[in-house]
Amino acid sequence: MTPVVSTGATPLLSLRDVEVTFTTEAGPATAARGVTFDVMPGETVAIVGESGSGKSTTAAAVIGLLAENGRVTAGRIVFDGQELVGQGTRAAAALRGREIGLVPQDPMSNLNPVLRVGAQIVEALEDNGVARGDAARRRAVELLEEAGLPDAARRAQQYPHEFSGGMRQRALIAMGLACRPRLLIADEPTSALDVTVQRTILDRLDVLTDQLGTAVLLITHDLGLAAERADRIVVMYRGEVVETGPALEILRTPQHEYTRRLLAAAPSLASRRIQLAKQHGTDDVDDLLAVSGGDPGTTTTPALSVVGAGDGTVTSSGPSGASAAGSPGDAGGLPDHIIEVAHVSKVFPIRGKGLFSRSTDFTAVDDVSFVIPRGQTVAIVGESGSGKSTVARMMLDLVKPTSGEIRFNGQPVGGADRAAETRFRRQVQPIFQDPYASLDPLYTIYRTIEEPLRAHGSASAAERRERVHQLMDDVALPSNLLRRYPAELSGGQRQRVAIARALALNPDLVVCDEAVSALDVIVQSQILHLLADLQHRLGLSYLFISHDLAVVRQIADHVCVMENGRIVEQGPADDVFDQPQQEYTQMLIDAIPGAGLELGLAG
Amino acid sequence: MARLVLRRLALLIPTLLGLSILLFLWVRALPGGPATALLGERATPEAVARINELYGFDRPILEQYVTWIGELVRGNFGVSTRTGVPVMEEFLARFPATIELTVVALLIAIGVGIPLGYVAARHQGRALDHGTVVLSLLGVTIPVFFLAFLLKYLFAVQLGWFPSAGRIDPSMIATHPTGFYVLDGLLTREWDASWDALLHLVLPAVALGSIPLAIIARITRASVIEVQGADYVRTARAKGLRPPRLRRRVVIRNAMLPVATTIGLQVGLLLSGAVLTETVFAFNGIGSFLAEAIFALDYAVLQGFILFVAVVYALANLAVDVSYGLIDPRMRAR
Numbered sequence: 052m053t054p055v056v057s058t059g060a061t062p063l064l065s066l067r068d069v070e071v072t073f074t075t076e077a078g079p080a081t082a083a084r085g086v087t088f089d090v091m092p093g094e095t096v097a098i099v100g101e102s103g104s105g106k107s108t109t110a111a112a113v114i115g116l117l118a119e120n121g122r123v124t125a126g127r128i129v130f131d132g133q134e135l136v137g138q139g140t141r142a143a144a145a146l147r148g149r150e151i152g153l154v155p156q157d158p159m160s161n162l163n164p165v166l167r168v169g170a171q172i173v174e175a176l177e178d179n180g181v182a183r184g185d186a187a188r189r190r191a192v193e194l195l196e197e198a199g200l201p202d203a204a205r206r207a208q209q210y211p212h213e214f215s216g217g218m219r220q221r222a223l224i225a226m227g228l229a230c231r232p233r234l235l236i237a238d239e240p241t242s243a244l245d246v247t248v249q250r251t252i253l254d255r256l257d258v259l260t261d262q263l264g265t266a267v268l269l270i271t272h273d274l275g276l277a278a279e280r281a282d283r284i285v286v287m288y289r290g291e292v293v294e295t296g297p298a299l300e301i302l303r304t305p306q307h308e309y310t311r312r313l314l315a316a317a318p319s320l321a322s323r324r325i326q327l328a329k330q331h332g333t334d335d336v337d338d339l340l341a342v343s344g345g346d347p348g349t350t351t352t353p354a355l356s357v358v359g360a361g362d363g364t365v366t367s368s369g370p371s372g373a374s375a376a377g378s379p380g381d382a383g384g385l386p387d388h389i390i391e392v393a394h395v396s397k398v399f400p401i402r403g404k405g406l407f408s409r410s411t412d413f414t415a416v417d418d419v420s421f422v423i424p425r426g427q428t429v430a431i432v433g434e435s436g437s438g439k440s441t442v443a444r445m446m447l448d449l450v451k452p453t454s455g456e457i458r459f460n461g462q463p464v465g466g467a468d469r470a471a472e473t474r475f476r477r478q479v480q481p482i483f484q485d486p487y488a489s490l491d492p493l494y495t496i497y498r499t500i501e502e503p504l505r506a507h508g509s510a511s512a513a514e515r516r517e518r519v520h521q522l523m524d525d526v527a528l529p530s531n532l533l534r535r536y537p538a539e540l541s542g543g544q545r546q547r548v549a550i551a552r553a554l555a556l557n558p559d560l561v562v563c564d565e566a567v568s569a570l571d572v573i574v575q576s577q578i579l580h581l582l583a584d585l586q587h588r589l590g591l592s593y594l595f596i597s598h599d600l601a602v603v604r605q606i607a608d609h610v611c612v613m614e615n616g617r618i619v620e621q622g623p624a625d626d627v628f629d630q631p632q633q634e635y636t637q638m639l640i641d642a643i644p645g646a647g648l649e650l651g652l653a654g
Numbered sequence: 655m656a657r658l659v660l661r662r663l664a665l666l667i668p669t670l671l672g673l674s675i676l677l678f679l680w681v682r683a684l685p686g687g688p689a690t691a692l693l694g695e696r697a698t699p700e701a702v703a704r705i706n707e708l709y710g711f712d713r714p715i716l717e718q719y720v721t722w723i724g725e726l727v728r729g730n731f732g733v734s735t736r737t738g739v740p741v742m743e744e745f746l747a748r749f750p751a752t753i754e755l756t757v758v759a760l761l762i763a764i765g766v767g768i769p770l771g772y773v774a775a776r777h778q779g780r781a782l783d784h785g786t787v788v789l790s791l792l793g794v795t796i797p798v799f800f801l802a803f804l805l806k807y808l809f810a811v812q813l814g815w816f817p818s819a820g821r822i823d824p825s826m827i828a829t830h831p832t833g834f835y836v837l838d839g840l841l842t843r844e845w846d847a848s849w850d851a852l853l854h855l856v857l858p859a860v861a862l863g864s865i866p867l868a869i870i871a872r873i874t875r876a877s878v879i880e881v882q883g884a885d886y887v888r889t890a891r892a893k894g895l896r897p898p899r900l901r902r903r904v905v906i907r908n909a910m911l912p913v914a915t916t917i918g919l920q921v922g923l924l925l926s927g928a929v930l931t932e933t934v935f936a937f938n939g940i941g942s943f944l945a946e947a948i949f950a951l952d953y954a955v956l957q958g959f960i961l962f963v964a965v966v967y968a969l970a971n972l973a974v975d976v977s978y979g980l981i982d983p984r985m986r987a988r
Binding site (some may be wrong): 092114148152153157161162164165175184191223226515 | 888
């Protein structure tokens, strides 16, 4: 992936001082300004930045697909010597598909649900005058094969809903490259996919664009991924390019403050347990959390955090003292393990296809056993379909196990006792992945956080108000947000609200189902720190479900690796990461983008 | 797909059985019993007894029900107590007119409503869009009979473009093998009769179709606006699709699902709305006959009509479900 770029060659794509402005009800809003960079023929350039940094807007401006209220208000965009700005919509429309291809972000929503996958490639070939009829159909199958889709001839006859996420992304790659464009814009092409799938797909994309000599403009929030895949990196922040240069150079000697923050936060690069040395409530070093060797070049001393080594000590150190109320966390007679999962399985019946065919059984979770030590974090990692979310749902008593038993504080979960169930629901709280979908859009932030207090509470209005304000403090949100609605908050703020809400009833266990997966790296890092801090202060135990091993590495004390419903490996986080016993675990670790890169944060 | 149709048809049986029980009990629950309802309140006890024996109202209730159902299945809906003619015959004489009117009204509603909604969505926020929204609001709020009067006054009385009443010009000599006048003309090659019948249909059908048209236009507009913003539409543009294909295969097809639901729900509305429209245009359908049957408590006619509407409604919604499968492959597996 190192194309020869002769110096002095004319760039394929050239942006000079590009400014994009959106007309909004509140007046014009500039989403990008002064954006300047070049893409040489055959070169891969990555634009890196968080959401709202203007990276996708810049790409949309190139391809002429800005939202209706947006336009390029200054600067020049030159593609292959042709000026695109001010040429009306037709100039860009003529290039789309034929000269500039697009591989969009979310494979689930980017295919036309009512057309066969093959037909969606055929129509691109036909409308761009590449091939027609039978020739186009044959070509479509070839393109799908080329994108790495097995059994392409049969698959071309299927509809998108019959494809997995990875298969859809391959179809989208086939589509993007169908007419052999000279530039391919890949907008977060794999961020919605599992790490292992992500890797194979990016490899495929690399090989293809290499063979075809296609230049790639890669849009990503993941610096590690950008460094691994791109020749040059353009870092964008708040609509402006803050740094640009060869990928490794940026990684080793980041110049701009923001790039440094991005580097420090990138989970794929800073994969060490978030350390809370300053908050050690005790000097007991949990031998499960043995310190592993330092990573040369990282400023963060990888001295392992000790959280919740002894039950009582940690709990009582919480400044809010909240965890004591209503929770038996500091009662002496409780088991060491807040959760004990013993031989739990879950079988779902799947309805047969024919008129009279029987339903078949699908074993989503197969004989799973593990424990969550009080005050610690156990992570379950695995690809989608591994059964990890089903485990989370059983833990929340939303789904009943088919066999086996889950014990919470020594008591079996899911008994018939109503009072016990209510108590359980107070003590175990969820935080879900999507902070956009998991908050009621019609509730103010105040009401959102207050709701569990009302539902379970005997507290007076004044007490509730005080508690809500305290919770806002705990999650470091200003109380002037209380009157706002979720739509007015950023993703990170929303997830903080979700955390405050989860903590309202002083739970003992918080189940985080992909709780940071939807967030930008810097925000992600902040939330992870917040979670670690709260755990320490309140003595919380976490069950952390994630597909992202890099994130897990930062937060987990123990790791369970799930594959096809079974736990294939479990142990202390450092053991699992440093000496994985299973090939599958090794594969997951290798798939972390940028895992093999060295970087210089020291400077 | 076949599985879906079969299952839905099978579901129709318990639905109709349940409805038949309700209808059966309803007649038996009439004040003073069905005989009194027939003969009037001043009937002599002897007359009541005679009627009870004649119609079997004195038998055990279960036996009455079984007998009644047995007759229904054989197509015998009983005899109209008002006219003394078998209900089936009365229906055969009048239903074709109502069905013809309803079908044409529905075609107008779909044929105008969907394009109108689409155009409005394409011009979202501009004058054309606002105009359509206001118009469709008007369509929903104006009562059918009032619109019927307006149309009649304007286009029949003032402008004279369309006939003001009836199904066909009385001077037109034509044979009617099916009772669907437009179809009859085509079958017998009496083109002028077909054309005349069609002209008679226009105003009542427009009046009747106005509400469904407005609703369909609104739903189409909302649905198209939503689909236009979908990721796959942007991707389709990015891969260089030309506008006609983009419109046809991407936007419209995806936007039609909620519209199909709406159309299914309109069918029941149309059938009951037909009664009013037929009255205004002296359109000799089931409407006026039904109105008289209600006043006369002609229960055999009412039972037959209600059962018929239920079947039509169920079939219309089955058709909608089938069209789901045609529009959206994801629905086929269900």
